[in-house]
Amino acid sequence: MKISTLRFGLVQAVLVAAVNAYLYNSTIQTKYGAVKGIPALNATCCSYLPGYESVTVWKGISFAATTAGENRWKPPQPRRGWNGTLVADTFGSACPAGTSPTGATDDVYDEDCLNLNIWTSANSTAEKRPVMIWSYPAGANGAWSMFDGGGLALKDIVVVTYNYRTGPYGWLAMPELWEESGNITTGNYGLLDQIAALKWVHENIAAFGGDPNRITTVGQSAGSAAVYHTVNSPLAKGLIVGAIAESGIRDPHDPAATQLAEGYNNMTTSLKLGAELKSLLNVTTLEELRQVPAQTISKYSGFTSFQNWRATLDGYALPETYWEELQKGPANDVPLITGNTxxxxxxxxxxxxxxxxxxxxxxxxxxxxxxxxxEEYPAANSTQASMNTNLLARDTSLIGSWNFGNYWAKSASSPFYTYYWDHAPPGQDQGAHHMSEITYVFNNLYGTDLPWEPVDYEIAETLSSYWANFVKTSNPNKGGSYRGNRTLAYWAPSTSSSATTFHLAPPAPINKNGLPVGYAQVQVAKENHITLLNDFFQSRVPL
Structure with a gap:
């Protein structure tokens, strides 16, 4: 009897120790106060992911003060600390010009929105796991289920998502704001939010089992602009060791470089937008503008003429053009991945x-x-016109990525990797659309209601492993993240003369060399098309 009791006690002690090892049973001290997380995953959604029960999430941790009132159009300000322990079980408010955490309309938001979320499967605060911080695309926020970090955290990295100001709240430029800053900056409050989030992570992530000296910034579309602005900004010096810009970096000679989310405005354009908004709102002073309700600002800033809200070339947060940075080398010379769908x-x-x-x-x-x-992309009929509309757009994206990698290789010392994603998720009719790779990157198919097939889980395991490897080692080929039954194909970096990209295609049978057919370094544009587009690019003044 005593032996049985002793054995039971030992088993119970082991079980308790195992459970207590999960960080959601710990209270963690941050810069502003103590926080406690919760289990991130459960058997209902995620039993197919080994170790799902080990992932902790902390939701809605503030990294700066409210951006409302006098803080509107100011750099993120320190916030007051809180007493007691914050049970971080609820996502924080979304920023205006984005969406609410539940995916509702723009009418649901709060300017007290500078908060972040953390996922890790670490069992100890001393583990020093590499960290990925995610910048979302336009119209989103850090709480979207598409960006749930639980599946990716199982690959032994810490995943952070955060909110930042966009639209006029993030990118408004005015002479009065320039003067208020001490003639330092205006038009880059969203970028300053991004830097503030990076600094908070650098200062606090060790308490969550992360390594503050191994932070990789990752984002898609407008979020890729955040990534590349960070690479180019001296304000991020020493804060990042790598960067991944999904659907975002193009040859600065490409006309689309000024039109898509990764672009930026010169100061003249940004000031013109600011003056136009003031006129529409019928205000004349900065003080009056700060008193206008956020709902009203959002209503007027959504007009077609205001679709160009973006970062501003201010000489401070964003000091030089893309082309200037490519000629001399980036402010933060770190390994970088970019590509397109x-x-x-x-x-x-x-x-x-x-x-x-x-x-x-x-x-x-x-x-x-x-x-x-x-002549090169003819249109004898509507069918051909439609086909070549797509072909020209795809060639432009591919060649733009290649060229950027070539330029990078000439001035930077860190490697540059490019990819082409062509897998169409099931249950939709948009093909391999913008944002279609994100759920695979995050390895969180459980968070999206699509009729996933076995191949989708294989792709998610593969793609998330390349990303996790890069976060761990700054090399997508190394890190031991892949836990599938195949072999990860080698992803070569760009050189100063390469015209190839890594083709992220669905898994295929293993070839004679032991690598999956369909994952290859391939050239997917015709030589004459490459020549034409490059001739055209070289005729233009770069961005």
Whole structure:
């Protein structure tokens, strides 16, 4: 009897010790106060992920004060600490011009929105795991289920998502704001939020089992702009060791570089937008503008003329153009991954374009070069016009990524990797659309309601492993993250003369060399198309 009791006691002690090892049973001290997390995953959603029960999440931790009132259009300000322990079980408010944490309309938000979320499967605060901090695309926020970090955290990294100001709240520029800053900056409050989040993570993440000296910044679309602005900003010096910009970095000679989310405005353009907003709101002073309700600002800032809210070339937070940075080397010379999806940036599954519209677009985009483009990408009928609309857009994205990698290799010492994603998730009709890779990167298919197939789980395991490897080692090929039955194909970095990219295709049978067929370093544009686009690019003044 005593032996049985003793054995039971030992087993019970072991079980208690195992449970207590999970960080959601610990109270953690941060800069502003104590926090306690909760289990991130459960058997209902995630039993297919080994170790799911070990993941802790902390939701809605503030990293700065409210951005409302007098703090509107100021750099993020320190917030007051809290007493007691914050049970971080609820996502914080989304920022205006984004969406609410539940995916509701823009009417649900709060300017007290500078908060972040953390996922880890660490069992100890002393583990020093590498850290990934995620910047979301336009219209989103850090609480979207698409960005749930639980599945990726199982690959032995710490995942952080956060909120930052966008639209006029993040990018408004005014002479009065310039003067208020001491003639330092205006128009980059969203970028300053991004830097503040990085600094908070650097100062606090060790308490969550993370390594403050191994932080990789990752984002998609407008979030990729945040990534690359951070790479170019001296304000991020020493805060990051790597960067991944999904759907975001293009040859600065490409006209789309000024139109898509990764672009930025010069000060003249940003000041003009600010003056136009003041006129629409019928205010004349900065004080009056700060008193306008956020709902009103959002209503007027959504007009077509205001779709160009973006970071500002201010000489401080964003000191130099992309081209200038490429010529001399980035402010933060760190390994970088970038790439595009098949059906984005002008390409779309099921495109239907008339010949007249196609020719009109060629003329408006390429001017005197339109005739050459029509010869190489002809349009004898609507079917051909639609096909070549997509082909031209895809070629432009691919060649833009290659060129950027070539330029980078000439001035930077860190490696640069490019990819092409062409897998269309099941249950939708947009193909390999913009954002379609994100759930695979996060290894969180459990958070999206699509009819996933076995191949999708294989792709998620593979793609998330490349990303996790990069976060761990600054090399997508090394890190031991892959736990599938295949072999990760080697992903080569760009060189100063390469015209190839890594093709992120669905898994295929193992070839004779032991590598999955379909994951390869391939050139997927015709030589004559490459020549034409590069000739056109070189005729333009770079961004």
């Amino acid at each position: 098949k059906d984005e940036s002008g390409a779309a599954y099921g495109t239907n374009v008339t010949v007249a519209d196609y020719i009109s677009t060629l003329n408006s985009t390429y001017g005197s070069w339109a005739r050459r483009f029509l």
